[in-house]
Amino acid sequence: MRFEDAIEGKIDSLSAGQKKVGRYLLAHIEESSYATLAKISRESGVSETTVIRFAYTLGFESFSTMQNALRAELLGESEREKAEEDEDNVYFGTLKREIEILEKTRKALSIEHIEAAAARLYGADRVFSTAGRTTHAAALWFYEILGKYREGVTAVQPEGGEIYTRLMEVTEKSVVVAISFARYTQSTIQFAKMAKERGAYIIAITDNSLCELALVADQVFITESNRGESGINTISSAAALLNILAVAVYKRDIKKVSGRLKELEALYQKRQNVLIE
Template identity: 30%
Template sequence: MLFLESLKGQFTTLSKSQQKIAKYLLDQPQQFAIKSAGEIGKAVGVSETTVIRFCYSLQFNGFSDLQKTIRESLLLPQSSLDQYYSNKLELVSQPHFFSNVMEQDCINIRRTAEQLDEGDFQEAVNRLIQAKQIFITGLRSSYAAAHWLSFTMGVMRENVFLYKPDTDDLLLTLDRMNEQTVFLAISFHRYLKETVKMAELAKMRGATVIGITDSSVAPISRHADVILAISQPEKSTLDAMPSLFSLLNALVANVSIQNKEQFEKRKQQYETLNVDHLFCD
């Protein structure tokens, strides 16, 4: 928030009483946005009049004017990194920090499982089983998930390809797509135009497009035949990762179980290979 950054610069020019109010505002802007001037004064140990004078000293027309500015600032979208850090700050004062973070992940996974449309999930599984070839993409923060999915799905079946923007030619990749192709795109806030454009072009080539994202109305949905949306209370892509990997694992598990013949064929291929020189045990 620009206003709070400005307040930090003015902090030393304030009186001792006003510094108490300023510290409260800097530490707890959400509380300042909803409490009355009297409640804030009581919380920091000053009078309501001092709180109002504090507002005037910052060139506001009164308490309601300052509070309006704080509320508007809080409504401005934060970056994913800001939200990730803010969420963890709420847990740092509690015991067992690591287990609390993991419990948050469990809650998000359960929420995703409860809210995911089972029909859409099964449709995605069916399309993946029927596809002659599968292209997977995910850029920036989604790349690790796309890489994991392409590797794991590739263990289960043939003709699974990861689009790597640093080495793969986009036009040649698109040229390989047709009506028997599934193009699976992982796209989270902030949504990259390149991923959305690839989905559009893949659709034009006749491919089935599966979008995995954080909202049913995300930009990728305009070009997707199937959307699998991960429910997130915040727009932090980092916090969405545990739910995303759990969903991808469920996809791979369903594809392997429901396409047993192809899985058995793939397993036999692995068993015939002599890979003793590759592994320690």
């Protein structure tokens, strides 16, 4: 039982003098954990004997035993609060790091760079979005969004036999968007290399301008991945860049893209239970 609860549970049964001690301790709980017997006696307006008897009433062998128990309880609460605060710091620190990476990425971007990539993505006969392992989710997201804005968008899982099937579809008018962070997925790099051999334009999103994927690419967007506490690359910065590219494609022909979106919405409406509003 907490020290304060113990006092409150007995306060009504205490003598008048002991009630004064109890009320003083409740009002000055931290100070009482290190104050002398004489000070508590003086401040509460009772004799030292009354303070000692108060300790007996709470079940302690002596005043010092009571004070030691109070001190240990307060220290324990302090440690728990610190542990909770440290845990919060880990969580918020992860988010803070994500924000820092996004801000750094924003500062490194140029409008010309974005619009040059958008022109390629808009004018391509086919767009292939590819990434391996954890970043594959970002490639799938880009495929899903860009596929609503224009036709001929394909997501490529670089591991397995699909890579060769998709390579047969690559032409000199195609664009490959490849995403890879350290430790780099070799199959993503290989797909980019082979697509370039077939004449495709390669746009890379990566964390190092000197990595193999960047050296293969015609255009490179540099950002970072927050490995943080998890030890696994996050995809928020890659997704942010891909979102910018998708928006840039949208803005190149808002009328045409809006028409596609309206057509898509009409198809949704023809079939029940596609979307729940």
